[in-house]
Amino acid sequence: MENQLANIVRPLLRWYAENARTLPWRDEPTPYRVWVSEIMLQQTRVEAVKPYFERFTAELPDIAALAGAPEEQLLKLWEGLGYYSRVRNLQKAARAVMENFGGVLPKTPEELLRLPGIGEYTAGAIASIAYGQPAPAVDGNVLRVIARVTADRSNISETAVKREFAGRLREIYPKEQAGAFTQSLMELGATVCLPNAEPKCGECPLSPLCAAHAQGTERELPVKSAKKERKIEERTVFLILHDGKAALQKRPKKGLLAGLWEFPNVLGKLSPQESEKWLKTLGVSAEKFEPFAPSKHIFSHIEWHMTNYLVTAAAVSKTAPFLWAGHRELAETYAIPAAFGQCLASFQHMQTP
DNA sequence: AATGCGGGGCA
DNA sequence: TGCCCAGCATT
Structure with missing residues (x-):
């Protein structure tokens, strides 16, 4: 035919x-x-x-x-x-x-x-x-x-x-x-x-x-099979400031957002007390510590519900696993995924000292 | 064959 | 809010 x-x-x-x-x-x-x-x-x-x-x-x-x-x-x-x-x-x-x-x-x-x-x-x-x-x-x-x-x-x-x-x-x-x-x-x-x-x-x-x-x-038309449901993940994210710079860490080489930079964060919805404790283990003692607007980010297969904290670090251990980035490096050098837009915007809106 | 992998625009 | 987008790699 x-x-x-x-x-x-x-x-x-x-x-x-x-x-x-x-x-x-x-x-x-x-x-x-x-x-x-x-x-x-x-x-x-x-x-x-x-x-x-x-x-x-x-x-x-x-x-x-x-x-x-x-x-x-x-x-x-x-x-x-x-x-x-x-x-x-x-x-x-x-x-x-x-x-x-x-x-x-x-x-x-x-x-x-x-x-x-x-x-x-x-x-x-x-x-x-x-x-x-x-x-x-x-x-x-x-x-x-x-x-x-x-x-x-x-x-x-x-x-x-x-x-x-x-x-x-x-x-x-x-x-x-x-x-x-x-x-x-x-x-x-x-x-x-x-x-x-x-x-x-x-x-x-x-x-x-x-x-x-x-x-x-x-x-x-066309006919196609149904999509899988997204799962929801609670995360707690920290915008940590020190000497006018923000703490970043590099994501693992494999998996979600592989190799990109992120603001330090952890699975789960941490209370202020739990957060300060978690930061201590990383070598960060907080001078000021305040929650700011929670945010949400939707990936194709996961949904992040983020609790955000603004942290001003009084002292930072040299062993803390962070890179400290100023406004310029964040804008020009390091790739930050859109999921962290809330943190990034907060930092970018701050005055440079 | 099923699953993981981003982000945004639009009805 | 859900769907879809000039899909591919891995399991």
């Missing part, structure tokens, strides 16, 4: 030629810039990525610069963007490209797939957008568009379904306009064939051949 999807190629390409947004990585789509943009765009909206992309590529304009960058600089450039393993893997991959490919990003999906941080989607995206190869790139947008156009009630959370969609797309990829086709599918999903909100079928170039639109089932 003929592939029903063949009919979407021409209208989609025509629509894209007229409706493509102007985006920073589309101006000069070198393999490096396409690669960086695709990593930043993983599970992240275009609007959030734009300023990060500009700054990142200005400071690290090529693969060699990325390969040689200090970790602290990398994390600072990624600060607030989330999923920090992306930038570590990006650099690992850059080093591998310098070592094994003479500094040139490989062209085939198979070679790209072997680089850290590049999976099925990103390999296809780079191969098609940067190198014009007819490789499908199936992200959340594409799954939604295809599920609706074909009125497919398969569960798109399943790997097998993603592969099935990729297979159907591979058969119809236009060889001369692979990059435009990849982007047209995602662009349609991002701007017209919307999730949650009402899809703008009136503006859609595919509505005449969309099976879901014909049935009126756009809002029911």
Whole structure:
């Protein structure tokens, strides 16, 4: 049987030629810039990525610069963007490209797939957008568009379904306009064939051949499995001041917010008494000690409920496991996750002595 | 196949 | 408030 999807190629390409947004990585789509943009765009909206992309590529304009960058600089450039393993893997991959490919990003999906941080989607995206190869790139947008156009009630959370969609797309990829086709599918999903909100079928170039639109089932598609519930974690966080500087500590190399800097904190909701005791064990004797506004931060899988204390340290043991950072270092050098925004803002609003 | 991993915008 | 976002690595 003929592939029903063949009919979407021409209208989609025509629509894209007229409706493509102007985006920073589309101006000069070198393999490096396409690669960086695709990593930043993983599970992240275009609007959030734009300023990060500009700054990142200005400071690290090529693969060699990325390969040689200090970790602290990398994390600072990624600060607030989330999923920090992306930038570590990006650099690992850059080093591998310098070592094994003479500094040139490989062209085939198979070679790209072997680089850290590049999976099925990103390999296809780079191969098609940067190198014009007819490789499908199936992200959340594409799954939604295809599920609706074909009125497919398969569960798109399943790997097998993603592969099935990729297979159907591979058969119809236009060889001369692979990059435009990849982007047209995602662009349609991002701007017209919307999730949650009402899809703008009136503006859609595919509505005449969309099976879901014909049935009126756009809002029911795509089908995906339910998400796991978040667990709540109580934490107590300390903004410890000494000589006009704030105490920071580095998070472990693995796990949540790996390698970023944080204000000292501990699991549980500690009372003022328990807090002073806990600080003593770290070599901090508090001169002034006052609670300030509690805060909340929601990760995808955990929710932190934070009790915050402002501590002015009278004396600090040399063995205290902290780094002392002034306003300038906090702004320019150390990457602090958004979860600590409350503490960070309190410190930044203080007068420098 | 399931789980861990950020952060923000929007209905 | 819940959902989703140009997903990947690990188990």
